[in-house]
Amino acid sequence: SYRNKIHSNFLCDICFSEKDYENAIKYYTEALELNPSNAIYYSNRSLAYLRTECYGYALADATKALEVDKNYIKGYYRRATSNMALGKFKAALKDYETVVRVRPNDKDARMKYQECNKIVKQKAFERAIASDETKKSVVDSLDIENMTIEDDYVGPKLEDSKVTLTFMKEMMDWFKDQKKLHRKCAYQILVQVKDVLSKLPSLVEITLKETEKITICGDTHGQYYDLLNIFKLNGLPSETNPYLFNGDFVDRGSFSVEVILTLFGFKLLYPDNFHLLRGNHETDNMNQMYGFEGEVKAKYTAQMFQLFSEVFQWLPLAQCINSKVLVMHGGLFSEDGVTLEDLRKIDRNRQPPDSGPMCDLLWSDPQPQNGRSISKRGVSCQFGPDVTERFLEQNKLDFIVRSHEVKAEGYEVTHSGKCITVFSAPNYCDQMGNKGAYIHLRGSDLKPEFHQFTAVPHPNVKPMAYANTLMQLGMM
Numbered sequence: 001s002y003r004n005k006i007h008s009n010f011l012c013d014i015c016f017s018e019k020d021y022e023n024a025i026k027y028y029t030e031a032l033e034l035n036p037s038n039a040i041y042y043s044n045r046s047l048a049y050l051r052t053e054c055y056g057y058a059l060a061d062a063t064k065a066l067e068v069d070k071n072y073i074k075g076y077y078r079r080a081t082s083n084m085a086l087g088k089f090k091a092a093l094k095d096y097e098t099v100v101r102v103r104p105n106d107k108d109a110r111m112k113y114q115e116c117n118k119i120v121k122q123k124a125f126e127r128a129i130a131s132d133e134t135k136k137s138v139v140d141s142l143d144i145e146n147m148t149i150e151d152d153y154v155g156p157k158l159e160d161s162k163v164t165l166t167f168m169k170e171m172m173d174w175f176k177d178q179k180k181l182h183r184k185c186a187y188q189i190l191v192q193v194k195d196v197l198s199k200l201p202s203l204v205e206i207t208l209k210e211t212e213k214i215t216i217c218g219d220t221h222g223q224y225y226d227l228l229n230i231f232k233l234n235g236l237p238s239e240t241n242p243y244l245f246n247g248d249f250v251d252r253g254s255f256s257v258e259v260i261l262t263l264f265g266f267k268l269l270y271p272d273n274f275h276l277l278r279g280n281h282e283t284d285n286m287n288q289m290y291g292f293e294g295e296v297k298a299k300y301t302a303q304m305f306q307l308f309s310e311v312f313q314w315l316p317l318a319q320c321i322n323s324k325v326l327v328m329h330g331g332l333f334s335e336d337g338v339t340l341e342d343l344r345k346i347d348r349n350r351q352p353p354d355s356g357p358m359c360d361l362l363w364s365d366p367q368p369q370n371g372r373s374i375s376k377r378g379v380s381c382q383f384g385p386d387v388t389e390r391f392l393e394q395n396k397l398d399f400i401v402r403s404h405e406v407k408a409e410g411y412e413v414t415h416s417g418k419c420i421t422v423f424s425a426p427n428y429c430d431q432m433g434n435k436g437a438y439i440h441l442r443g444s445d446l447k448p449e450f451h452q453f454t455a456v457p458h459p460n461v462k463p464m465a466y467a468n469t470l471m472q473l474g475m476m
């Protein structure tokens with residue numbers, strides 16, 4: 001029975017599908033209705049929420065577990081993990097301190113405490129130097145022309161410092177064989193793409209002619225081999241085969257460097273026909289926890305990560321197609337009345353704030369019931385069908401396309417067809433068992449046409465291989 005399954009291996013790392021977590025949450029919710037003063041139920045449901053990225057709910061449950069029993073040490077662990085996932089390192093440190101105080105001989109707890117303490121100190125240091133002088137760009141300290149490519153490097157090189165289709169094909173093959181692009185070429189791409197992105201508005205507006213179509217993809221999350229599969233199924237990007245990738249290119253999957261350099265390369269090759277929007281994972285806090293920063297440091301350097309961070313800050317936040325379809329990573333807003341003009345005016349070259357339209361675009365989720373609720377993630381909000389309806393009406397739009405949530409079928413149509421989710425990382429984190437999907441939109445009718453696909457094999461490097469040790473799945 002399912003109960004037995006929870007007892008015997010809920011904490012094991014072996015493949016849990018999305019359904020199992022959902023069932024676990026349902027089971028503990030029922031158990032809590034019968035016995036609302038059981039700290040273990042709250043704590044165990046908190047873990048299921050952590051695994052499904054509902055960090056807001058996970059935090060609430062861990063807090064509840066401690067309200068029920070303030071001596072329940074696992075509750076402090078869970079609350080610390082939730083806060084870490086939310087980037088609230090100081091709050092996490094306090095709970096790790098408690099655990100270490102109560103269990104001075106617990107080596108695992110000590111390690112977590114030290115790791116968290118390191119991050120808190122590092123953040124304090126970064127804040128101190130940031131206020132000293134206005135931050136200089138990494139670009140100014142690079143001497144790319146002067147970087148030499150060693151004779152034994154036989155991989156792809158830009159041609160006259162330009163990305164070409166030949167270069168892109170060679171680079172994709174090179175990456176497929178798990179080889180590293182020369183750092184000079186990586187820097188060339190980054191510096192050039194920063195320049196291209198910084199000239200775009202925060203809200204990109206495009207028009208498809210009657211005969212044209214665009215492909216919209218959702219989260220790719222470092223799943224490079226699945227990205228190649230999209231190109232195989234749907235054709236390589238080109239002037240006549242435009243794409244829009246809707247954020248969350250990096251983190252989680254351990255081939256994030258390959259994904260992002262491929263996407264940036266195509267942006268340089270087809271600046272007007274290949275579109276990228278920022279996701280909540282194109283941010284420093286997420287990259288520090290979920291693998292991208294670690295991966296760039298492992299494959300290149302900390303300095304290159306700094307440059308990635310600068311480039312991410314210039315990614316546009318939303319895209320409007322034929323004045324009728326609005327695409328963004330997360331969703332709509334914590335307050336009514338936001339207009340497209342407000343989006344155009346967002347000063348986006350920054351880490352996202354904790355609230356407001358920029359935060360909502362990257363973080364919010366739809367919900368089935370009317371109105372708004374507290375976010376299950378602990379950031380931004382959830383918005384109902386009435387919110388979507390009012391927003392579309394005020395801005396004379398037909399529907400929104402967003403990503404940000406794994407869906408079993410790769411996509412989901414909600415809010416009477418006015419809010420569409422698309423997610424393009426099949427078998428997310430090697431464990432969700434979901435399909436991926438992409439959408440075709442044609443200029444003639446703007447009717448979404450869904451295409452599903454399943455995961456392809458990838459080399460034996462697990463997701464989150466470069467993530468902060470505190471976030472690696474086995475340790476939650």
Ligand SMILES: *[C@@H]1O[C@H](CO)[C@@H](O)[C@H](O)[C@H]1NC(C)=O
Binds near residue numbers: 006011040044
């Ligand atoms: C809660 O999870 C723990 C593992 O952390 C497990 O051993 C225990 O059986 C679970 N309790 C319940 C009541 O499901």
Ligand SMILES: *[C@@H]1O[C@H](CO)[C@@H](O)[C@H](O)[C@H]1NC(C)=O
Binds near residue numbers: 143145146
């Ligand atoms: C290349 O680097 C060397 C050593 O740092 C420096 O002396 C030289 O001026 C640089 N050349 C160019 C073209 O910038």
Ligand SMILES: [Mn+2]
Binds near residue numbers: 219248279280329405
């Ligand atoms: Mn996301």
